[in-house]
Amino acid sequence: MNIFRLTGDLSHLAAIIILLLKIWKSRSCAGISGKSQILFAIVFTTRYLDLLSTFISLYNSCMKVIYIGCAYATVYMIYMKFRATYDGNHDSFRVEFLVVPVGGLAVLINHDFSFMEILWTFSIYLESVAILPQLFMISKTGEAETITTHYLFCLGLYRALYIFNWVWRFYFEGFFDLIAIVAGVVQTILYCDFFYLYVTKVLKGKKLSLPA
């Protein structure tokens, strides 16, 4: 554990909680992509199956349980509790174009051709692109609520901190996991455009809206 990984995990946790609180407090999931949230629920489920087989640390297990629990709670709020506020018309990204290639890639490029390992690899690849339906939705509507941008910023920050974590681990532990690193870098790049808008607009007190 190093400071980048800890702050990365906490930033990830903050993102998840910001999203849950936004939906809960406003009683609305307007502007949130239910498809991205389903993808994240799939990501956590397929990655954290090792909760049942491997114990790493109390921290590790607790965080996994919290992430999975929050992911399903978010999906429940979007598709059940506050379904009436879900903006399905604008959430039109075709997720099969992500899930199918990612599944194929996980079978082809992995550390070990075993059930658990392929699921882990699938979750890593899927996480790297799971935010695309959300970004697509924002580009389609041309705007995002400020609280939604805070959520996205925390999520992107988590990815960026994980890259620093891998640099740290490579230098001080000689550890690197190429699959996680490549997927993580891809994922972080997807946030770059958003980071730019966040810094130039949201942090200056303006609402995030895209030019028509």
Add this chain to the structure above:
Amino acid sequence: ADESASHDEL
């Protein structure tokens, strides 16, 4: 190298 020995990250 056995990179996949343990996935200790979240």
